[in-house]
Amino acid sequence: MMKAEDHLFLDESVVEEVSKIFKALADPTRMKMLYLLSQEECHVGHIAEVLGMSQSAVSHQLALLRALRLVKYRREGKSLVYSCDDDHVISLLRQAIDHAQHP
Amino acid sequence: MMKAEDHLFLDESVVEEVSKIFKALADPTRMKMLYLLSQEECHVGHIAEVLGMSQSAVSHQLALLRALRLVKYRREGKSLVYSCDDDHVISLLRQAIDHAQHP
């Protein structure tokens, strides 16, 4: 058994950062949104339609994903087109999905 | 923009499974516990001491991690010695940590 001072400890800032990423991925609706956006850019209404969510719920979750810089968007006419902005997080998501699908 | 039926959709069971894994990793104290256990086997009291948590809090979280089969344990005298039981999840954790440390 190691002494406490021999452990590799994590900076609290790193712990918080990683926690935010995993929290973002942990919610089923955000997971589906990110998985959808990893396949194609979507405007907000499309996400709501495909995932059967309300416009408001989608928008709230997009605000959260935006704050974490996991998605970005651009305006296209009346719509805002969202897409993934963090390949590494998408990679984590795909790995976890693969793991769950091939246990 | 794809039609809904052209998307790769995730089975609800897979979504739930992945969600549980990410939820487990998302809590700072569970994250520290798993990170610690990935470095060495620990008995419950040691985890509590190293991470500055109560015995009860540690035990509750271990029960959760056990239910997800992320940790296993064996008895050793009066103590229960816990260790990681899912290399893939540890790999996800380490990747996320690396990503946060080298942004």
Add this chain to the structure above:
DNA sequence: TTAACATATGAGCATTTGTTCATATATGTG
């Protein structure tokens, strides 16, 4: 400009979550 559409945002609410406190269970010791 005005009306319609697309999205964002704030408040309120029900659910989930992580902790503490008290107590139960199980093992080792004299």
Add this chain to the structure above:
DNA sequence: CACATATATGAACAAATGCTCATATGTTAA
């Protein structure tokens, strides 16, 4: 056996979370 030690577990509670409803903001079209 009786007692101490190590861990587990249930109840209760505060904080965080994700949704809905109502409304605000911004863009396009007439």
